[in-house]
Amino acid sequence: MQVTLRIQRFNPETDSKPYYREYTVEVEPTDRVLDALNYIKWYQDGTLTFRRSCAHGVCGSDAMRINGRNRLACKVLIKDLGPKITIEPLLGFRIIRDLVVDMEPFFAQYRAVMPYLINDEPPPVRERLQSPEERALYDDTTKCILCACCTAACPIFWTTEWLGPAAIVNAHRFLFDSRDRAAEERLAILNQKFGVWRCRTIFNCTEACPRGIQVTNAIEQVKRRILFEQS
Amino acid sequence: MYHRFDAVIVGAGGAGLMAAAQLAGQCNVAVISKLYPVRSHTGAAQGGIAAALGNVEEDHWIWHMFDTVKGGDYLVDQDAAEVLAREAIDAIIELEHWGFPFNRTPDGRIDQRRFGGHTRNFGEGPVRRACYAADRTGHMILQTLYQTALKKQVTFFDEFMMLDLLLTDDGVCTGVVAMDIETGELHIFHAKAVLLATGGFGRVYKVTSNALAATGDGVAIAFRRGIPLEDMEFYQFHPTGIYKMGILLSEACRGEGGILRNGLGERFMERYAPTLLDLAPRDMVSRAIYQEIRAGRGVDGKDYVWLDLTHLPPEVIETKLPDITDFVRTYLGLDPVKDLIPIQPTAHYAMGGIPTDVDGRVTIDEKNTPIPGLYAAGECACVSVHGANRLGTNSLVDLVVFGRRAGRHMLTFVRENDFHPLPKEPDYRARAEVEWILENEGTERVATLRAELQEAMMTDAGVFRTGDGLKRLQQKLGELRTRYSQIRIDDKSRTFNMELVEAIELGFLLDCAEAIAASALAREESRGAHYREDFPARDDANWLKHTLIARTSGGLQLSYKPVVITRFEPKERVY
Numbered sequence A: 001m002q003v004t005l006r007i008q009r010f011n012p013e014t015d016s017k018p019y020y021r022e023y024t025v026e027v028e029p030t031d032r033v034l035d036a037l038n039y040i041k042w043y044q045d046g047t048l049t050f051r052r053s054c055a056h057g058v059c060g061s062d063a064m065r066i067n068g069r070n071r072l073a074c075k076v077l078i079k080d081l082g083p084k085i086t087i088e089p090l091l092g093f094r095i096i097r098d099l100v101v102d103m104e105p106f107f108a109q110y111r112a113v114m115p116y117l118i119n120d121e122p123p124p125v126r127e128r129l130q131s132p133e134e135r136a137l138y139d140d141t142t143k144c145i146l147c148a149c150c151t152a153a154c155p156i157f158w159t160t161e162w163l164g165p166a167a168i169v170n171a172h173r174f175l176f177d178s179r180d181r182a183a184e185e186r187l188a189i190l191n192q193k194f195g196v197w198r199c200r201t202i203f204n205c206t207e208a209c210p211r212g213i214q215v216t217n218a219i220e221q222v223k224r225r226i227l228f229e230q231s
Numbered sequence B: 001m002y003h004r005f006d007a008v009i010v011g012a013g014g015a016g017l018m019a020a021a022q023l024a025g026q027c028n029v030a031v032i033s034k035l036y037p038v039r040s041h042t043g044a045a046q047g048g049i050a051a052a053l054g055n056v057e058e059d060h061w062i063w064h065m066f067d068t069v070k071g072g073d074y075l076v077d078q079d080a081a082e083v084l085a086r087e088a089i090d091a092i093i094e095l096e097h098w099g100f101p102f103n104r105t106p107d108g109r110i111d112q113r114r115f116g117g118h119t120r121n122f123g124e125g126p127v128r129r130a131c132y133a134a135d136r137t138g139h140m141i142l143q144t145l146y147q148t149a150l151k152k153q154v155t156f157f158d159e160f161m162m163l164d165l166l167l168t169d170d171g172v173c174t175g176v177v178a179m180d181i182e183t184g185e186l187h188i189f190h191a192k193a194v195l196l197a198t199g200g201f202g203r204v205y206k207v208t209s210n211a212l213a214a215t216g217d218g219v220a221i222a223f224r225r226g227i228p229l230e231d232m233e234f235y236q237f238h239p240t241g242i243y244k245m246g247i248l249l250s251e252a253c254r255g256e257g258g259i260l261r262n263g264l265g266e267r268f269m270e271r272y273a274p275t276l277l278d279l280a281p282r283d284m285v286s287r288a289i290y291q292e293i294r295a296g297r298g299v300d301g302k303d304y305v306w307l308d309l310t311h312l313p314p315e316v317i318e319t320k321l322p323d324i325t326d327f328v329r330t331y332l333g334l335d336p337v338k339d340l341i342p343i344q345p346t347a348h349y350a351m352g353g354i355p356t357d358v359d360g361r362v363t364i365d366e367k368n369t370p371i372p373g374l375y376a377a378g379e380c381a382c383v384s385v386h387g388a389n390r391l392g393t394n395s396l397v398d399l400v401v402f403g404r405r406a407g408r409h410m411l412t413f414v415r416e417n418d419f420h421p422l423p424k425e426p427d428y429r430a431r432a433e434v435e436w437i438l439e440n441e442g443t444e445r446v447a448t449l450r451a452e453l454q455e456a457m458m459t460d461a462g463v464f465r466t467g468d469g470l471k472r473l474q475q476k477l478g479e480l481r482t483r484y485s486q487i488r489i490d491d492k493s494r495t496f497n498m499e500l501v502e503a504i505e506l507g508f509l510l511d512c513a514e515a516i517a518a519s520a521l522a523r524e525e526s527r528g529a530h531y532r533e534d535f536p537a538r539d540d541a542n543w544l545k546h547t548l549i550a551r552t553s554g555g556l557q558l559s560y561k562p563v564v565i566t567r568f569e570p571k572e573r574v575y
């Protein structure tokens, strides 16, 4: 089938502001949006620029706005979109070029929540024990691929300085891991004014997550944990 | 720009990050990676990581070693396989201590599942050896190692692409040259020790489970600098890729009880591997699938067969294989709980690569002479623990065991050695390459050449090979090489020029393909993943040896080195 992609373009070397260009391509209905983008890049216009790697939704490279929603281009099929597709970079980040945005502030938010296991007790010779039930408490938040679909969909993030949902998801992953011992420090960070309380429970993030993580739910669990520890 | 680090690690997948974790805080170390570390292809690994923990049934490292040697069709260096099997246990425990969220047994220990070719008591039957986190084991390894590297404050250069390796005339490694993709600027990294951990090159083939970034950069750069490549003819096709797309459906599907069926609905593996059935090693299963297809027993006479999970309890599919279920639903619109899944073998893993010893030191010849300061680990390297065919779950364990050993050896090396002076104009080759590609005014498109390359490799260097086919392939590669000198790219910009990146990567793919074709043509026997229809038997008398292929001024040169045999004498491989 034939589809038209309207793509936001910007090259800082030549353009003063972003503009749109249209491309028409012949694709299979079951092709991914990424296939269409690759087709354009490979055979029509080599200057079209975007990130990609795994091509099946596990590396988090190709988050972008597709018909207004944050999605991974490799996880959306053409047949689910119809013949006219608009593609734009994620909102809230500096555009480096075309669909490529500067992810550094996003990773800085991630680093701010100390996203690693902290436990200074000498480990046993073998594994630390953890029951399947304890393991299940943080299973959902281990799935995060740091694609930024959620954070870039959050209206609070567009206007205010705050950690954003992805960082909180990753804090949750350690807060609810029975092996971790740094809950107090992490909760203190999340309790600051740019922390969890900025969230207005709008659920954009949950809807955007390509990994199906219950993002808002994780944020709520973190909020409750802060309140619980304070009382 | 000039940088100076004791140690530079190129690649931020499992191998690179594991090495970085050994060096961080102990010396001045940088990791450069063309992708953000968490985008590395290690994150795509699904099924598991092998270690004889014996948590759910009796197991011993020596059984793991034996399976690795036999699975590799006896081309495995047994000293390395012993290191792998012994140190796997400790490496897994270390990952757990760093926070890896393994699936657990009811009593809270690391759970284990079955995987192809892993057996109890030297081949008696399948054993539960693969440690896992649902079907996202690689994702969790990558996350855990990246998190550990952040905790240890490793310095990262993200989206920096290595273009060249710096060696002095007397063969000492002094650093690398890399391009900052965002600005196009070249950076010189002066180092005492360099680790290449740049991953595989599945993108030489048309149907592959590998990421678009898996273009063999480190392997090709080493090859260009005169370092020989080992066992390049051994390339693994994984039996269960999604038909036409190549997206992997992990062997864990079969580990959990899934079955392969031909177009007639028969469980055809009964004919090929009566003991291990669907869990026979990958080379055998992939060949069996093609044999069924050739005999007209593919589905509707086409070139695919079924993976059947419909008899598994739905909760096993949903909870132990959630990502795979999601792939099948997203890309095929099918439900694995009730539908059969169309699959075909997909290019998956390079057994060969840059030769190293068990400490990750890159070796230059048949006598295993190391190059001072140069290391390699992970899929780009060949220690050789996988021999002619890798077992499932043995790559992830290779990354952590040999990434760790390489890191530790590098630490000793940088403590005992000084910086060597850089060659004059260290970046001239990289600069010339970039300028040439940007300015060349030819007529060929990179994508067209790449598609032809992938098609030719699939046809003539895939699961089945013949002498005639490989000669035809070599001719085609020669033609592609010439046409590559006539490329033209649209994008002349310096900012995030991905067309430039893809053009450079195509050059790397061509190098890898040439090494594969020449090594495969020379090896006149069938062993593991290398199957020659004109020489269908294994020939230990003449071919129980590793191939080394080097690029010299006089063309490609082949030599051979002996296989290290310690505990297990080569036997016929039946399962």
Ligand SMILES: Cc1cc2nc3c(=O)[nH]c(=O)nc-3n(C[C@H](O)[C@H](O)[C@H](O)COP(=O)(O)OP(=O)(O)OC[C@H]3O[C@@H](n4cnc5c(N)ncnc54)[C@H](O)[C@@H]3O)c2cc1C
Pocket: B010, B011, B012, B013, B014, B015, B016, B032, B033, B034, B035, B036, B037, B040, B041, B042, B043, B044, B045, B046, B047, B048, B049, B050, B137, B138, B160, B161, B162, B163, B197, B198, B199, B200, B209, B210, B211, B217, B218, B248, B250, B348, B349, B377, B378, B379, B380, B392, B393, B394, B395, B396, B397, B399
């Ligand atoms: C779909 C899939 C599933 C798999 N499942 C399993 C499994 O269950 N068990 C198992 O044991 N194995 C599995 N494997 C194999 C295993 O995942 C890989 O072999 C392994 O992850 C490779 O790791 P690596 O660290 O060597 O390289 P990678 O993880 O591929 O990392 C390569 C790194 O090098 C960088 N790089 C590359 N070129 C350059 C350059 N020019 N300049 C700078 N940086 C560069 C990249 O950015 C990246 O960071 C699977 C493989 C695939 C494809």
Ligand code: SF4
Pocket: A153, A154, A155, A156, A157, A164, A165, A198, A199, A200, A201, A202, A203, A204, A205, A206, A215, A216, A219
């Ligand atoms: S639920 Fe909170 S984090 Fe998610 S989009 Fe809404 S405000 Fe943002």
Ligand code: SF4
Pocket: A143, A144, A145, A146, A147, A148, A149, A150, A151, A165, A166, A169, A208, A209, A210, A211, A212, A213, A215
């Ligand atoms: S929570 Fe989901 S949407 Fe957000 S970064 Fe992680 S994977 Fe992406």
Ligand code: FES
Pocket: A051, A052, A053, A054, A055, A056, A057, A058, A059, A060, A061, A062, A063, A072, A073, A074, A075
């Ligand atoms: S390319 Fe990896 S998530 Fe889309």
